[in-house]
Amino acid sequence: MKRIYLDYAATTPVDPRVAKAMEPFWNENFGNAGGLYEEGRRAKEALTKSRETITKLIGAKPDEIIFTSGGTESDNLAVFGVANAALQVVARAVVSPSSKSDFGTPKKSDFFPGDLVVGQPSGVKPHIIITKFEHHAVLTPCEQLAKEDFDVTFLDVGENGIVDPEDVRKALRPETVLVSIMYANNEIGTIQPIAEVGKVVKDFRMAKEQILKDLASPTGVSTRNFSAEKYPCLSKFDTETFGKQYPYFHTDACQAAGYLDLNVNNLGVDLMTVNASKIYGPKGVGFLYKRSGVKIKPQIIGGGQEMRMRSGTENIPLIVGLAKAFELAQAEKDSETARLVPLRDYFISEVMKRIPKVVLNGHTTKRLPNNINVSILDIEGEALVLYLDSKGISFSTGSACTSESLDPSHVILALGKPYEFAHSSMRFTLGRSTTKTDIDYVMGELPKTVEWLRIVSPISVDMNASGMSHPEAFAGENLRVKAKSKSYKPDVLLK
């Protein structure tokens, strides 16, 4: 049976041109890039070339690219790397308080680093801002940090699934060390205003810098007031602990890499995650862009490869594949966008036309050209996936039944939709091989399958529902992190 693969956001096949570029590096040029001899030099050359290809495309410098094992590692390195480096900054500040800071009477901990309590004596924890619908590779590390020495703000994303830069501005604090917002959401494809958030972050850093400058001169009060008016939280800011370099701004651009401009200067990002497996490259490789001067603590240490930021023998074939895939993806992004947008919109309008009780998740146009995410109410995702799988169609669902934790999609819940919408959410993502004929085939199978599963189903959800239909049936509901609440309180597990 012909398969119609519509899960390109999960992963893509390797482009033959990419496979060809990788070919010589399995056997022929197998050397360790650290070797001084011929084989090593050839590996090193391929590594350097790959790095240059990427830096040119994103407007970076060669020493700003760290090759990793993929999106998750890059995200982890960005979050934990910044967080752990920030803790060192705090620790240093406590050991030798800045003369400008009002720390009051020195405490024992000021002199005995062994007794350090993070955030003391100022009582401030380093702060991180992310959105509620970040990929788990960012979300889970941040949830873990929230249980440790960090304050984490989980921003709402509105019912369209787009974060408001103004919300980021309001969430900023003097001690904010990291803002991490994905470029395009992996489930609903909504494109985030990264360049605007980049400006907000930069503006805030400039305000901090100005205040620190003013503190050094006796005439600077007025400027300080100006900054404090815009950022009330800075009215008492007077320490270099979380100085002008913070916050850093990270974006996970894995889903965006095939369709959007990834120039780091246009975006105003300090850190950016990209991987190969979403852009027709091999699995198991990605990179983290890290702007010069941004302080992160490496998470994998050893031989000191990748400017000491990520040890381990460089995986030359995969890195070459990543660079080639990224080059092709960026070269073809405009033509692919032009081809896929009409197909995407055709898919959406056909689904809406042919099937009653369907809700589009995420903004209608500010979404990736290949993403369709709809809640087909009253039926459950896994059942539809398996029925259509038997007809040769592959796609994915946000239903709990297919998740490890048996929790439904946090992305759909972050839109403020009830659980039933998440269980019924279906993601179809198009790719280079998708044609209109494929979509027409899907439209031949999808409506009748939905009709059948609705006969099987006992429920009938209100299209305009905004709350859970059966909150009482939800085990421990009031104790979990609520999708719609503003603040996040980490739960403390027993040892």
Next chain:
Amino acid sequence: MDDTKKDIDVINQYTGEKWYYTDIVKDHFFHPRNLLMEKPKDENEFDARGMVGSPACGDMMEMWMKVEGEKVKELKWKTFGCASAIAATSIYSVMLTENGGLTLDEAMKVRPQDVMKRLGGLPNRKIHCSVLADKAFQKTANDYFRKTGQNSRIVVEGARVIDARLNITDKDIEEAVLEGAANLEEVQQKLKVGVGASDEVKTDIESLIRFYREKYYG
């Protein structure tokens, strides 16, 4: 690899873990038996009705029953849920009505394990789906007992608060065990709270975990 377990597999995007369904599960999923095509317009068309639901797990089940004498004459159903939930309800309805039907007392003794066995097994984390069928039936039977004035036969499962500090009930523990938690730590992870702060509560929870493990997996 057992051939019967090959065909449908759902691969978890985060863990890569595979979920296999047996041919029997597939058969009942694609060709459900005793499905009620349309909800009855007349309430008296059936002798009893019951419904259970857990939107958190994405499963909802509704049953309709006709009783003749003491026997389950007809058992119709509708299910919102994954393949195993649909297949489990389907085979459960067959088990209760085949060969002239079980008596109500016999029917109430059909355990989730028996459903699993008839299905040729379910992936571990899908066990809660097969439990829903017998819970839905208990509610349906209760409805029948109530309507026929046999109130003494009604079985009510009441929730008992175990951890007063967090308002965690035995039902929460049961749910967690059904979702695969095998010890206190895993129950805490499932419920996402630190239940069992005091030793007394901890012991209570642990004995409940043993009880439900025994009940559903023993």
